[in-house]
Amino acid sequence: MGNYFNxxxxxxxxxxxxxxxxxxxxxxxxxxxxxxxxxxxxIYDLMNKSINDKMGQNLIGELFLAGAGFMKDEKEAVKWxxxxxxxxxxxxxxxxxxxxxWGIGVEMNEKESDRWF
Numbered sequence: 338m339g340n341y342f343n344x345x346x347x348x349x350x351x352x353x354x355x356x357x358x359x360x361x362x363x364x365x366x367x368x369x370x371x372x373x374x375x376x377x378x379x380i381y382d383l384m385n386k387s388i389n390d391k392m393g394q395n396l397i398g399e400l401f402l403a404g405a406g407f408m409k410d411e412k413e414a415v416k417w418x419x420x421x422x423x424x425x426x427x428x429x430x431x432x433x434x435x436x437x438x439w440g441i442g443v444e445m446n447e448k449e450s451d452r453w454f
Contacts, residue, residue, distance in 0.1 A: 391421045391424035394417050394418075394424065394426070395421035395429040398432060402432075402442075411436070411442030414441075414442055415433065418432040418436060422453055431454065434449075434453030435450075437453065
């Protein structure tokens with residue numbers, strides 16, 4: 338039983354570190370760069386790289402939700418959260434559930450919210 342939990346914990350830590358590294362790299366690039374045009378290039382580059390990356394998809398959703406690098410677009414954020422959630426990303430699932438719970442970018446839907454939480 339102990340080995341199973343150790344393996345699961347190592348997997349969670351590894352995925353978390355990878356996700357945190359992606360967040361830090363992206364925000365570092367945006368913060369140190371004051372040129373808006375370059376900021377958009379950074380975000381679009383991330384979007385292209387994240388088409389099949391569940392953690393990157395969630396990050397893009399968070400950027401759209403916050404309006405970082407783009408105009409704030411809640412519907413677009415939900416689109417990216419859903420891609421991430423369907424790929425199995427826990428943070429993407431939480432973010433999607435949160436959007437359905439509070440009607441952010443979608444109509445409030447308790448059933449959908451419960452599905453993703």
